[in-house]
Every structure is written in C-alpha cells, then in structure tokens.
Amino acid sequence: MSTPLSRQVSTALAAVITLALTVTACGGTTKKSVAREDGGAKASHAHADPNAATKKGLTVAFLPKQVNNPYFTVADKGGERALKQLGSSFKEVGPSSATDTSGQVSYVNTLTQQQVDGIAVSAQDPGALCTALKQAMKNGIKVVTYDSDTNAGCRDVFVSQASAEALGRSQVQLLGQQLGYKGEIAILSAAQTATNQNTWIGFMKDELKKPKYKNMKLVATAYGNDDAQQSFQQTQGLLQEHPKLAGIISPTTVGIKAAAQYLSGSKYKGKVELTGLGTPNDMRRYVKNGTVGAFELWDPAKLGALAAHAAVALSSGQITGQRGETFKAGDLGSFTIGDQGVVDLGKPTVFDQGNIDKYRF
Structure with a gap:
C-alpha cells in the first residue's frame, strides 16, 4: 500500500510501510496484486546494460496518493535525498485527497507535457491511471510505481514494500x-x-x-x-x-x-x-x-529511495524492467527484478514495547 498508513513513517517505517505515517500506507498495491494488462511479461525491444553510466541531470517526479500525508512525506523525502546523491532533480506533485483518482490522472498528463524523465507514482486505483501512464511511456518517460501498483503493463517497475x-x-x-x-x-x-x-x-x-x-x-x-x-x-x-x-x-x-x-x-x-x-x-x-x-511496517524513506534509484536506472538503460535484471541502489544494496517487474524492498519490522524507542520515524 497505501498506504499505504500516519505520521512520518519513518514516519518512516515502515507501509511502508504499509501507513498512516499514517502510512496511508499503506493504501496501495503489492507483489502479485495486479495482473499484467497484456496477460504476460511486458514486451520490450530494449536491452539492459548493467554497466551503463548513471545519467545525471534527470528530473524524476513523485506522485503520491496524497501530498502532506506523513507516510508519503517520509517516503518522498527518501526519494529526494537519493536523487540528490545521484545528481538528478526531484519534484513532488499530487492530490490533497487520498481518493482523488482523477486528480492523479491530471498530474500524470501534466508531467508528460512537461517531459520529465521519470515518474514515481503510488496508484490510488489499479486501472484508472493506465491510459495516462502508457502515454507517458510512449513519450519516453520511465514509470515506477511504489507502495501501490497499477496494472503491470502500465509501468516499467513496481517497488513493493515487501512480499x-x-x-x-x-x-x-x-x-x-x-x-x-x-x-x-x-x-x-x-x-x-x-x-x-x-x-x-x-x-x-x-x-x-x-x-x-x-x-x-x-x-x-x-x-x-x-x-x-x-x-x-x-x-x-x-x-x-x-x-x-x-x-x-x-x-x-x-x-x-x-x-x-x-x-x-x-x-x-x-x-x-x-x-x-x-x-x-x-x-x-x-x-x-x-x-x-x-x-509492523517497512521503512518508507527507503521505499522512496529505492523508487528513485529504479527510475534513474531505467533512464540510464541499466534495467528495462525485465525479470532477472539487477541494479544497484546506493547504500540499500543491489536488487533483482522479479516476476512482472516487481522489486521487493525487504521484510517488515515488528515494533513492540521492547524496541519501539530505537526507531524515530
């Protein structure tokens, strides 16, 4: 999700993640949650070059389900930090309501017109964004979903909070x-x-x-x-x-x-x-x-950072979104793309009275 969830999940953590830091968490999608619209692996004539140089000066836009939601604030800040380290630019746009699906569509269309290099979106609805996202992809924009997926044929990679x-x-x-x-x-x-x-x-x-x-x-x-x-x-x-x-x-x-x-x-x-x-x-x-x-929860800041790394790796030609491709995500380590273009962040953490004071997000 959706969701993800919430006050800075880390407010971070996770929701991520799913909440909500209020991880609206947590409200979104995850692995195996949505079948590919085309019924199988995404067709692609591109070939990944894991040794390709990482492009700099890119612009990646984050489109959460809801701006000013503590969970997504933490997640997107994680993306912003990662992009800065990668030498690229971050921007965040999005609706003020977690149920404004038409608003998300409008933002995708605007970002396409602005010709950003990548879009990282937490989808409010599995199918509603497809037409707009496919148009963005036709225009050469790399599309990553995080926290909540769309139909798998409508994006390049989905960064999932966990299995x-x-x-x-x-x-x-x-x-x-x-x-x-x-x-x-x-x-x-x-x-x-x-x-x-x-x-x-x-x-x-x-x-x-x-x-x-x-x-x-x-x-x-x-x-x-x-x-x-x-x-x-x-x-x-x-x-x-x-x-x-x-x-x-x-x-x-x-x-x-x-x-x-x-x-x-x-x-x-x-x-x-x-x-x-x-x-x-x-x-x-x-x-x-x-x-x-x-x-329990995952770390939303790491979720956002991984989404940013995936967008840059796609734009750099290091991955195309096919199963088995690998890419490096800075301090997060290396990740391998699984079925239907899904990348798992990792296992959630359980919080209780014995460990909760060790975490501040």
Whole structure:
C-alpha cells in the first residue's frame, strides 16, 4: 500500500510501510496484486546494460496518493535525498485527497507535457491511471510505481514494500498470537479500491483458513479511506456492531493510528487487540500505554529511495524492467527484478514495547 498508513513513517517505517505515517500506507498495491494488462511479461525491444553510466541531470517526479500525508512525506523525502546523491532533480506533485483518482490522472498528463524523465507514482486505483501512464511511456518517460501498483503493463517497475503475501499473513499471525488464536476479528482498511490493501486482505483471509485459526472469525471489513476521522468513526462502528470483537487489523498507518486513538480513550482499551501497519512515531504512545501490543511496517524513506534509484536506472538503460535484471541502489544494496517487474524492498519490522524507542520515524 497505501498506504499505504500516519505520521512520518519513518514516519518512516515502515507501509511502508504499509501507513498512516499514517502510512496511508499503506493504501496501495503489492507483489502479485495486479495482473499484467497484456496477460504476460511486458514486451520490450530494449536491452539492459548493467554497466551503463548513471545519467545525471534527470528530473524524476513523485506522485503520491496524497501530498502532506506523513507516510508519503517520509517516503518522498527518501526519494529526494537519493536523487540528490545521484545528481538528478526531484519534484513532488499530487492530490490533497487520498481518493482523488482523477486528480492523479491530471498530474500524470501534466508531467508528460512537461517531459520529465521519470515518474514515481503510488496508484490510488489499479486501472484508472493506465491510459495516462502508457502515454507517458510512449513519450519516453520511465514509470515506477511504489507502495501501490497499477496494472503491470502500465509501468516499467513496481517497488513493493515487501512480499504482499508476507505482509498479509504476518499481520494475522501477530494478532493470532495476541488473541491466543480465538475470537472475532475485523479489518479496518483504507480505500475500497486500494490494490495493496486488497492484496494483503486476500492473504489475510487465506492465512485464516489454516487450522490454528479455527477459533478466529473475520466478521467485518471496514474502510476509513485513509482519513483519520473516518477511520476513527469506522472503529467506533465496528465495536458497536460487533460487541464480541476481540481484535482489529488495520493495514494502513492512518487507520491504525485512528483506531488506537479511539481504543485508548474507550472502555475497550486492553480488551480489544489492535495490530497492523503503523509508524513508530505515530504508535509509540499507544504501545507504551498498553493500547497496542505490537504492529509492523517497512521503512518508507527507503521505499522512496529505492523508487528513485529504479527510475534513474531505467533512464540510464541499466534495467528495462525485465525479470532477472539487477541494479544497484546506493547504500540499500543491489536488487533483482522479479516476476512482472516487481522489486521487493525487504521484510517488515515488528515494533513492540521492547524496541519501539530505537526507531524515530
């Protein structure tokens, strides 16, 4: 996602990441979440040259789901720092609402007209941006999605927070441990169309089919649209509609923070477990006051940095987005492109009372 999530996830971390640092996290897409529009590997007549010189003086535009969202602020700052180190320029544009899909389309069209070298976008909807992004690609612009993917045929590379499967299953595993594997649970997601959220939720439901979760039941999925007030109200509604609710998973930094805020001031504090994707800065007070036992995330700053490195590598001809190609991403190390042009940042980190003060994002 979507999402990603949130106060500077690192507010960084992760959401990344998925939230939200409020990792709106976390609201987006992840590996395997969206099939290629053309049904297979992206056709390309270009050949990668891993030894090609890194181009300088490029302009890479970051288009998050929502500007001024703490999660994306951290992620995009990571991209800005990486581009500066690479000798290229950064710019950020985007809608003020995490559900303004038409606004994202308009920004892509404008960036295409401005002839930027690369666009790094966190897609609000898996298909809505395709036409605009394909036009950008026809104009020679390299397209990288990060946090939340579009259809795979509509971009060159997707920088995923982590394996979608790992993120989905691990959140259920965390809550299962906290509940002793029994009780009613609910999911508080971001937007209903957020590809990363829906992918993670799919793996959550599959994880719940395992025998050890036979006494845990998913009773509802609510959507807070990565809006703090809506997420707060949705949390309240879930608890009113399901008085036996034992736990909530919120895979978005905005959602988990809002849910923690509600629980912290209610009779449910200490009685209803909450986990999901959040940032240490957002969640520290709720971990310390006993509202939240543990949650997880990736480092959004590293996610943004990896997106920047991927855009520059594409523009430099070092990669084309095909499986098996490798590229260097500065201090982050070397990365190999996987199926459908996906690059995984790495495993999420679990935060609890024992380690949360070690992280500041």
